[in-house]
Amino acid sequence: MSLRDRIATRLRDLPIRRKLRFTIVATTGLALFLAGFGIVAADALLFFNFLRRDLSTLVQIIGDNCKGALAFDDSKAAAETLGALRARSHVQLACLYHSSGRLFASYRRPDAPQVCPTGTRDRTVFQDGAFIASRSIELEDKPIGGLVLVYELDEIYERIAMHGITVLAALLLSCWITLMLSSRLRRWLAEPILELAGIARSVSQSEDYSIRAVPRSTDEVGSLAEALNQMMDGIQSRDAELRKALEDQRDALAQLAHANSDLKRSNDDLALSNKDLERFAFMASHDLQEPLRMITSYTQLLLRERQTVNSDHAADYATQIVGGTRRMRALLTDVLAYTEVAGSVRQPTELVSLDGVVQKVRNTLRERIEECHAEINAGPLPLLQAHESRMISLFQNLLENAIKYRRPGLPPSVRVFSFSHDGFFEFNIADNGIGIEPAYRERIFIAFERLHGKEIPGTGIGLAICQRIVERYGGRIWVESDPGAGSTFHFTLPTSMSGESVV
């Protein structure tokens, strides 16, 4: 980088008010310097020419005055004539020559050490910092001698120096006054620009696009302020649009996520339903065929032995047929209940007391409870916004199982209690029954899966219904068991069900 470039860079990076000051002072200084230089130079030249003419006149007059002295060989008179040059302090030397070339008379300023220059031609030359004027002296066209004057130019230098000092003083004074004025000019020119710069900076720092410049004038700075304001208007409205677009996008994304989760749930539901449906179709064809087959067989037997009229056999067959139809009906009822849970999406609006639900179930099962001397202890249970029929179905299936899978000879004892944690109510139904082997703890919740044969009656749908109900409300169900010592069924329901929230 050259020095020139560096200076240019430094000048370019100066603050505007210093640039202004620099420009004003430099312009003033340069203008005054050039003007002063021109004036001094012109004056020196004019004075130089004036001196040249003046000197040539002077040498002619003195030469004329010396004519007589030369003519009559009176060097004393000539010296007197030349001595009059004392009045002209810049004349250093005056030498009068005789036509023979002999120095006839001379005048020397005391401080002039020079020897007389020769020459008798009429001319004025500038030589060695002085004018040398020479003139031939003639009498009736006959040269009788010559005069040479040496005139020092101190006068010109004094003039130049005096004018130079004046110009320099004027220059310094003007620069000083300009500096004083420049603060006022700065206020006038630079401050509106600095104000605009400050506004632009504060806008970019604060990102507050509502800031506006106040136009103070109609000049370029004023139109700059207006342009800035227009730009700010544009930026502000675009910023608002952008913010709105961002918000809309966020909303849209949230909606999309919501829709996505809805879709996923529906998809999961659908997959579940599909699996259930397949299993249901398989199981239905198997489990429903079994009582049907039995009914068919016994009915055929009854028809075949109609002639023998063995009433004992007939009664037995009829009992089997009735049993088959009962089981058929139980199966169909449970299937209906299961599909109902799967199908209904109605939102619950009633508050259901689970204490009341347990009481209702207890009433339904009273006969069986009394039959086996079962004891059911239910702790205080919460009020939930739910479908009462489903809650009844849920508790009935679990309590029924607790009584059904009891240990022989031991009266069933069932405890029902609940507590809340991590946003869920957890319900425990603990019995002292036969318990469940770990391998089966998952399978028992699958429809039509049964661990026990015909010694314990059941449709194999109860726990599947329970799981469906719990999952519908957003909870889960699982079992912990100690085979031979009883099982505890756990299920959770969200605490949001206790308030205004819905499923």
Place this chain on the structure above:
Amino acid sequence: MAPLTIFLAALPLVLSLFALDMQKEATTAAESLSESEVKAAFLLNFTRFVEWPTTRGADRPFHLCIWGEDPFGQVLDQIVQGERVSGRPIAIRRIHAWPEPCDLLFLNGPDHQVAEILKNTGPGVLTISDAPGFLRLGGIIRFLLDNRRVRFEINRRAADQASLRISSRLLSLAKAVLP
């Protein structure tokens, strides 16, 4: 503008060369001219500082007359050779009688004869002599020796009577001027 700038820039340089002026003063020895030679030259030079009345003699040469013994000889002839006075050629006339048509009359003779001639001299004649009492006799210019240099004195009244105007420069060079 450019020559001026060069001039101003060159000034200090020229000043510094000032002291190098090696020109010699003319020291030519004074020519050792004889007294008569100087006087002969003066005769001619007087004509340069004196104004003659214009009314007479413009159509003939300027007569430079020498009365009495001629102290100049050929020197004077050489000096006036080719010279003119107010455009008139100069003719040297050596005379022994008076009156003669003369413009400048150099008198070299006994005082009583000189006085006689001066009495009979009309206007327009510049009278010059070496004689000590010449001015008292009515002469206009008298040569004298001052410190071995040829000087002169002037009788202004005589000049006025002769209708001659003598230049102030000549008067200022005179050793003495009689009013």
